[in-house]
Amino acid sequence: MSEIILSTEDLSKHFIGKSSLLGKIRGKAPLSIPAVDGVTIQIESGSTVGLVGESGCGKSTLGRTLVGLYPATGGSLTLLDRQMGIKRSLQERRLVQMIFQDPFASLNPRMKIRDMLTEILLFHKLVEKERVEERCVELMNLVGLPVNALDSYPRQFSGGQRQRIGIARALALEPKVLIADEAVSALDVSVQASIVNLLLDLKRDLGLTMLFISHNIAIVRQISDRIAVMYLGRIVEEGPTEDVFNNPQHPYTKLLLSSVPKMTPGSKLGEAPTGELPSMQAKYLGCRFMSRCPIAIDACKATDPQLIQVSSAGHLAACINL
């Protein structure tokens, strides 16, 4: 269980803008946006890690960098004891798969589900030609869709069913790690619940490892074993889900959790962080959360806090005031 399947060391992804001609003449450096800026994380085989944070904090960029959709600009990424380069082999690409937020935009509208699955199964030489049909049926069963769905086009399905197709497509490649980027955010509450249950089943039955990226903190709590909180390109707190929810350490985590509306009758909405996510373009010497932090002190300006162990085992937070 405790084998590390995917780990990163100081991983970063900076988006570099184009510099104008005038800028080039003046020797001005092009705009650089550090969407992911030094993330170190380890994902255990068979576990689900939830990644939460506000929009623009870099959680989707981190997910896409792990899949290989974006080349990393710094740090290292290790998958199954192999360091991933900029270019991944076919085999390496197969191992990490992604489920996207919008199941309609991510499915080819002019391809039947069967063709979609057949294409990837044959391209990756996962099954013999004669066994393709068998495998397609297997996949439909796995995600709870009827077999006749194979002969339909994406538009013939409801949102929840399309998301199931997206999951089937990702699973067709027999990945080791599944990255779900806001996979249930576009769905209605009742449908959302059935997709979350499906993911929980798949995790149990197939031993899938998953990174579940979402801004919906209540959903993340249901599905994750561990949770990582991201702020401006960095992970500020990481630990076992129950520990983080019951005993948040970083001031940002505390405010983030208290700002979530609760279902308990008579609950009163807690404090939220003041202001908004500051610009990613700014350079930070010290703590990035300082501008919104209620307990900031002068030292926060100069010291860049590192993730250190707090309270219980495996619970990390990056704040110098702990």
Add this chain to the structure above:
Amino acid sequence: MTHPLLSVRDLHVEIDTPRGLLKAIRGISLDLNAGDSLGIVGESGSGKSITLKAILGLLPKNARVTSGEIFLDGVSLNSLNAPKRAELLAEKIGIVFQDAIAALNPVMTVGNQIAEVPRRRLGWSKEKSHQRAIELMELVGIPEAEARFHVYPHQLSGGLRQRVAIAIALSGNPQLIFCDEPTTALDVTIQAQVLRLLMDLRLKEKTGIVFVTHDLAVVNEICEDINVMYAGRFVESGGVQECFQNPSHPYAYSLLKSAPDMEHQVERLFSILGEAPDLTKAVNGCPFAPRCFAVTEICRSSEPELRNQGGPFSACHHSSTFKQSLGAVELTADGGQK
């Protein structure tokens, strides 16, 4: 002076669609007083937004109110001509939409958009309405209001834009604010800030709030009353605390159970099978019957009315007994959709 501020009686709305006539709202009634806070929840397509639009006379061209009456401050809107009706609505009700950037005028400074209402409608001088706009911007928590008066919507962040939209809704001193998913597009931290603002306004200005959302937790935090909508009707109606503790309609129950709660982790989430009915077709019996875990013969033949059955009002034939059917259901509840 005992009439409610807003009273809707048996409202029906139909929409022309390429697939045929869609009965979007099939008879809803509600009463609201100044200072009330009502949450209307339901899934996409249940008719929540159309309800607000029908009351405000903002229905799209292919939709129309086919029957029902709306009384605003005791006056029947049906009895007024169009300009009079619009004037009365504008005086009493402000509205905040989900997408603030679409609701705001992109080529007008935000300050002028807020000042426009007191200036045009109340006939205030330029200086006075300018002053009022800045007051409102401060009231909704926009920092550096003086300077921000002259910026355009695209220069503001999502949270600030929504605050501007709220300031505009407040600018005519309405007694009621309609909020149509105002925080759905916002981050949870910014959502908390905006919700807090709405709660404060309700206390300070005694403004009534109608809050349309699909997020039950939001309703729990800021509303006192709740109406659960399904297939164009209210199926459950009552106090939020009461409905959350003791829902009296199987749909409301399922919805509550399927919503993840950040305070408790459960083994599995409850999920509702199937999909909402197609309202272009006639509804026979209870519209929730095909998805209901407590369905019986009578549910398929007659549609229950919303009525007092002890506890929250409920439109269910089995409102007091449906929970007994749950034992058998819990096992099969998560299955896939067909």
